Amino acid sequence: MAPEQIRQVVLDILAKIAPDEDLSDLDDTVAFREQMELDSMDFLDIVMELRKLYRIQIPEEDYTNLVTMQSTVDYLTPLLKDA
Amino acid sequence: MTSSDRDDNRIVITGVGLTSPIGDNLADLRANLLAGKSGVSRFETRYMPPVLAGVCHFDTLKYQKRKEVRRGTRAGSVAIYCANEAVIDSGLDWENIDRSRVGVYLGITEHGNVETENEIYEISQFGNDTSVWSHHHNPRTVANSPAGEVTLSLGITGPHLTVGAACAAGNAGFIQGVQMLRLGEVDQAIAGGVSESIHTFGIFASFKSQNALAEHEDPAKACRPFDTGRTGIVVAEGGGICTLERLPDALARGAKIYGEIVGYAMNSDATDFVLPDRGRQAECIRLALKRAGMTPDDIDLVSSHATATEQGDIEESTAIHEVFKDSRKVVVNNTKSFIGHAMGAAGAIELLGNLPAFDDGIAHATINLDSPDPRIPLTCIVANQPRHLGSVSCILNNSFGMLGINSTVIVRKYEG
Numbered sequence: 226m227a228p229e230q231i232r233q234v235v236l237d238i239l240a241k242i243a244p245d246e247d248l249s250d251l252d253d254t255v256a257f258r259e260q261m262e263l264d265s266m267d268f269l270d271i272v273m274e275l276r277k278l279y280r281i282q283i284p285e286e287d288y289t290n291l292v293t294m295q296s297t298v299d300y301l302t303p304l305l306k307d308a
Numbered sequence: 309m310t311s312s313d314r315d316d317n318r319i320v321i322t323g324v325g326l327t328s329p330i331g332d333n334l335a336d337l338r339a340n341l342l343a344g345k346s347g348v349s350r351f352e353t354r355y356m357p358p359v360l361a362g363v364c365h366f367d368t369l370k371y372q373k374r375k376e377v378r379r380g381t382r383a384g385s386v387a388i389y390c391a392n393e394a395v396i397d398s399g400l401d402w403e404n405i406d407r408s409r410v411g412v413y414l415g416i417t418e419h420g421n422v423e424t425e426n427e428i429y430e431i432s433q434f435g436n437d438t439s440v441w442s443h444h445h446n447p448r449t450v451a452n453s454p455a456g457e458v459t460l461s462l463g464i465t466g467p468h469l470t471v472g473a474a475c476a477a478g479n480a481g482f483i484q485g486v487q488m489l490r491l492g493e494v495d496q497a498i499a500g501g502v503s504e505s506i507h508t509f510g511i512f513a514s515f516k517s518q519n520a521l522a523e524h525e526d527p528a529k530a531c532r533p534f535d536t537g538r539t540g541i542v543v544a545e546g547g548g549i550c551t552l553e554r555l556p557d558a559l560a561r562g563a564k565i566y567g568e569i570v571g572y573a574m575n576s577d578a579t580d581f582v583l584p585d586r587g588r589q590a591e592c593i594r595l596a597l598k599r600a601g602m603t604p605d606d607i608d609l610v611s612s613h614a615t616a617t618e619q620g621d622i623e624e625s626t627a628i629h630e631v632f633k634d635s636r637k638v639v640v641n642n643t644k645s646f647i648g649h650a651m652g653a654a655g656a657i658e659l660l661g662n663l664p665a666f667d668d669g670i671a672h673a674t675i676n677l678d679s680p681d682p683r684i685p686l687t688c689i690v691a692n693q694p695r696h697l698g699s700v701s702c703i704l705n706n707s708f709g710m711l712g713i714n715s716t717v718i719v720r721k722y723e724g
Contacts (some may be wrong), residue, residue, distance in 0.1 A: 244374035266379070269443045277440050 226305045231298050234278070234305075235271070242270040253294035275301070279308050315556050319486045320722060321566040321663070322558050323398025323551035325390040328657050329362035329544055329647045333393065337657070338664045340646070341672035342694050346528035347647040348542050354429065354509040360522055360530045361506045362544025362648035371461060381423060381448050382504035382545070384457030386653070387414055390549035391458045391498050398551040399563060400496065402462070411494035412455045412468035413484035414549070415477025415501035417651035417709065419470065420449035421508040454502050466494050474709025475613070476574065477501045478548055478655025479717045483572045485552045495557065500549035500660075503651035507545070511651075515541055518582070520617050522648075531649075532676040533614035533642045534621050534684045541615050542648030548656025566663050567703075567719040571600025577712025584620055589627035589714050593704065596716035597631075604632045606702050607718070609671050610640045611658045613706040615649050622683050624706065629685040639697065641690045642674040655707030659717060665700040666721040 226234075232253075239248055239257070246261045257263050271291060272283050281304050283291070290300035324334045329347025331337030340347070351361035368377050368385045371392040377385055391412070395402055427445050434440045447453065455468040467488075473480035478501030485499030505511045515521040522540040524530035532538040550566070558565055573595035577585035597604065610628055614621045625640075632638045643658040644650075650657050665671060677691040705717045 242375070242378070244378065262375070266443060267375075273440065273442065277434065282439070 226308045228298050228302050231301050231305055232294060235294060235297055235301070238271055238274040241274065242267050251294060256292045257294070279305060281305070316554050317490050318555035318568055319489050319552050320555050320558050320568045321550045321719070322553050322563040323394040323396070323400070324566060324660050324663070325393025325395070325397060325550070326546070326548045326657055326660055327364045327366040327386060327389055328546045328650065329364055332364070332366040334660060334664065337661045341643065341661055342670060344673060344675050344692070345646065346675065347544070348527040348530050350527060351506060353512055356509055356512060359512045360524070360527050360542050360648070362542060362546065362650060363506065364545050379444060380457050381453055382507050383416065383419055383454040383502050386504060386545065386547040387454040387458050387502045387549065388461040390500065390502065390547040391462060394498060394549045394551050395462065400551065405496070407463055408465045409495040410464045410466045411485065411488050411497050412458045412464060413481050413488065413497055413499045414455045414458070414470050415473050415479070415481035415652050415656065416451070416454060416470045417474050417477050417503055417505060418472070419451055419453060421510055422504050423448040425508045425510060458498060464498070473715070474711060474713050475649065475651055475654055476707040476709040476713045476715035477652035478657065478659070479572070479705060479707040479715035480574065481656060482550070482552070482569060482659070482717055483574065483715065486569050486572065489552060489554055495553070497552040498549060499552050500547065500656040501652040501654070502547040502549070503545050503653040505545060505651045506543050511543055515543070522616060529676050531616050531645050533612070533616040533645050533674060534625065534681055534689060535616070535677050536679040536681045538616040538618065538621070540617055542644070544648035544650040546647070546650035546653040546657050548653050548660045550660065565722040567666060568722050569717060570720045571596040571602065571718035572716065573599060574713070574715045577714065579712055582710050584623040584708055585712060586623040586627040586630070588712065589624060589706070589708060590630045592714040592716050593627065593631045593706070596704065596718050600718045602702065602718065604635045604638065607632070607635065607638050607704045608697060608700045609662060609665060609703045610638060611662050611703060611705040612640050612642045613655070613708045614642050615644055621681065624708065625684045625686045639671050639688045639690050639695060640686055641671050643672070645675045645677070655705060655715065655717070658707070659703070659705040659719065662703050662705070663719065665697070665703065669697050669699050671695045671697055671700070
């Protein structure tokens with residue numbers, strides 16, 4: 226899966242778990258939590274959705290890679306290269 | 309004890325919020341009860357052919373964001389809707405009252421079955437891999453969840469709890485609110501009952517296995533308390549919540565007073581898991597009357613619990629007859645015949661829907677009573693058409709449940 230496709234996957238997940246947010250002007254370089262109401266339970270939803278969609282297990286020590294859209298896509302690109 | 313102290317023990321209903329299959333506010337519910345409109349429809353559930361159910365259609369987004377709806381539970385959404393409606397209706401100056409002195413007391417028949425069933429279904433789509441079991445499961449299924457969601461919605465920092473009381477829960481929520489106000493634990497109680505039970509197949513399947521699930525080709529005719537054509541229970545969802553205050557507080561702020569809760573009682577059959585007991589039910593009614601300082605002659609209207617099961621109808625009607633057989637004015641009606649059995653919300657919706665009788669003097673009907681069961685000893689059931697009583701001063705509301713839990717609440721019209 227190409228980075229641009231992965232970005233759309235993450236965007237779709239965010240739209241699902243934060244349905245009240247306007248994601249059209251999301252800045253890929255700024256932390257999600259600085260741009261939208263996203264708490265720790267929501268964050269776990271991102272991990273859970275990725276697990277359900279692609280059967281990938283993201284260890285807790287890697288959660289820091291999921292801070293911004295850019296860092297998330299960078300982290301997921303090798304994991305989803307065959308997806 | 310001064311008269312002021314005594315008045316502090318007088319608890320009144322000052323705001324009403326509800327959702328039911330035939331109305332999302334008291335005016336609409338009342339209008340449809342008087343019009344004889346059924347709220348029963350076909351409803352899709354997992355693993356079973358479509359069942360009959362009472363389904364609510366309130367706007368969940370009126371008081372919640374979509375994210376809150378997603379994170380919470382259906383019972384929470386029902387409770388939030390009803391509690392917000394009740395608070396608005398009460399006219400309480402919500403932004404300025406001390407919300408650490410507000411308590412939330414909600415009756416529930418059960419909680420967590422819906423959420424657990426959803427998760428079991430979800431992991432079944434992943435080969436029963438428990439790593440996809442939601443982290444939301446625990447906060448959704450803790451037993452206080454619906455009441456806790458209300459505190460989150462309304463910024464209430466006083467106590468909250470649910471009262472697990474099977475199908476006596478609606479009354480039990482009111483009773484808990486009354487008790488906490490009388491104890492001085494809170495200054496306002498948000499009390500009543502809620503149910504999300506139609507969203508689990510298990511409740512339908514269990515009643516079906518018990519041969520107690522109603523079926524009828526015409527959903528509107530499915531719920532038939534006291535009728536020989538009864539086939540069992542129609543499960544419904546809903547909520548009925550009111551604001552309760554001490555009488556002096558309500559008077560001081562010029563609140564609208566729907567009625568005063570003057571008596572209540574709860575007891576236990578101690579005889580069977582599911583079968584009711586007329587003797588203990590009659591004792592419960594009598595105890596509520598005694599606490600209210602009333603006799604059966606003081607009651608104008610009995611809002612019955614009857615669920616349209618054979619033994620349940622016979623036991624309750626026999627209990628009512630035993631207590632009220634010498635009453636010259638009492639009549640009996642039944643709300644489930646319209647909306648089905650709203651479980652934890654049943655007693656609350658049924659009482660609240662009858663409160664307008666204080667103003668209009670009308671007892672709404674028991675619909676679908678075409679062929680009264682001759683084993684029902686009551687001759688005072690309001691059948692099929694509402695009845696003008698002239699004036700209504702006292703309503704007695706029964707709610708009974710599994711494991712032999714009985715509850716009765718008596719509300720008197722407030723006349724100053």
